[in-house]
Amino acid sequence: MSRPTSWLSTPAHARWLEAEGDRLLDFSRSSRHPAGGFAWLDTTGRPALERPVELWISCRMTHVFSLGHLMGRPGCGPLADHGVAALTGRFRDAAHGGWYAAVDADGPTGREKSAYPHAFVVLAAASATCAGRPGAAELLDEALEVLLTHFWDDEHGMVVEEWDETFSTLDPYRGVNANMHTVEAFLAAADATGDRSLLDRALRVVTRVVHDLGPAHDWRLPEHFDEQWTPLLDYNVDTPAHPFRPYGATIGHWLEWARLALHLRAALGSDAPDWMLDDAVALFDASVREGWAVDGADGFVYTVDWQGAPVVRERMHWVAAEATATAAALHAATGDPSYAAWYATWWDHLADVFIDHELGSWRHELDARNRPSGVVWNGKPDTYHAYQATLFPRLPLAPTLPAALRDGLLD
Known part of the structure; x- marks a missing residue:
């Protein structure tokens, strides 16, 4: 009897992914914050109710519970509604528009408006819209209007980073992380609304970052820029382990970026530029060459310098999750069995050191010897990367996860 060529074609592995996804959803349920939104979870899954409630976490968990509802998991729909209510309520600035990055019992903990969490508002609203949740479509319309009116820089084809509360003073810093999640948001919103112009904007971002900056920097993508989009290669050199802006x-x-380029390529179809697959392959190869097991132990280092040497050696759960998803995407795009081999290697790694069968969810950070660490992240704030990793291998490259589940495309 012939054997399946890879886990990616094995129904039994798909069942394992589904079971792991359900385990993650069960862990996630305790994140529901009684005052609205979703709380940061500690290593045991206890909600840290003393902490401010973060917009990005609330959006990610609204997205996750929308996916759970689309998977037919009872109780996830009301949790998605709980997230939508927070986004239309305690996080929303009714006077000036947009959303505050964090709130506590007294209101916003800061007044700035940042692109990174605003991209996640769009993603959450798009997923909830695909899930048919009440008020989600109206939230998505508003979120897109704010993102495109205030953050989209049409001259450069990118989003700017941060405004003050009234959208009158713009910080000079520009960042690629917010743009990456904006591409993700545009893809999801295009599927939820049918507005294909969002794909054109996504392509402009991917072209600048992947196709222009990638080859120019030996695929070591710069993260930080000034207001003219000139790379700031020494940015945060003295705080290399910054959770959002590391050196x-x-x-x-x-x-x-490699995976998003493949999703966008699939969404564009025959209109996709020829370079998209080659550049995705180049980014993947660079991540393996300079990131995987480069310092004596399995795992991806967090960051490298501009010569490719490791800087922060901690291993993040989200990097390994993205590695499995990108390997699956490249296998879907090319059929090359080497990607299926990497996919299995990284799930083995996740099972060995990250998946926490005792306390639940995944350990979010390990040290260079794959022991629990907290240099960059403490606790288990959300299950966004992990839960998506259980779905990407089972769905096509396009449409996006919520639309694919809505359309009944799950194998």
């Missing part, structure tokens, strides 16, 4: 190049983002 150097971030290995996990190379994998995410």
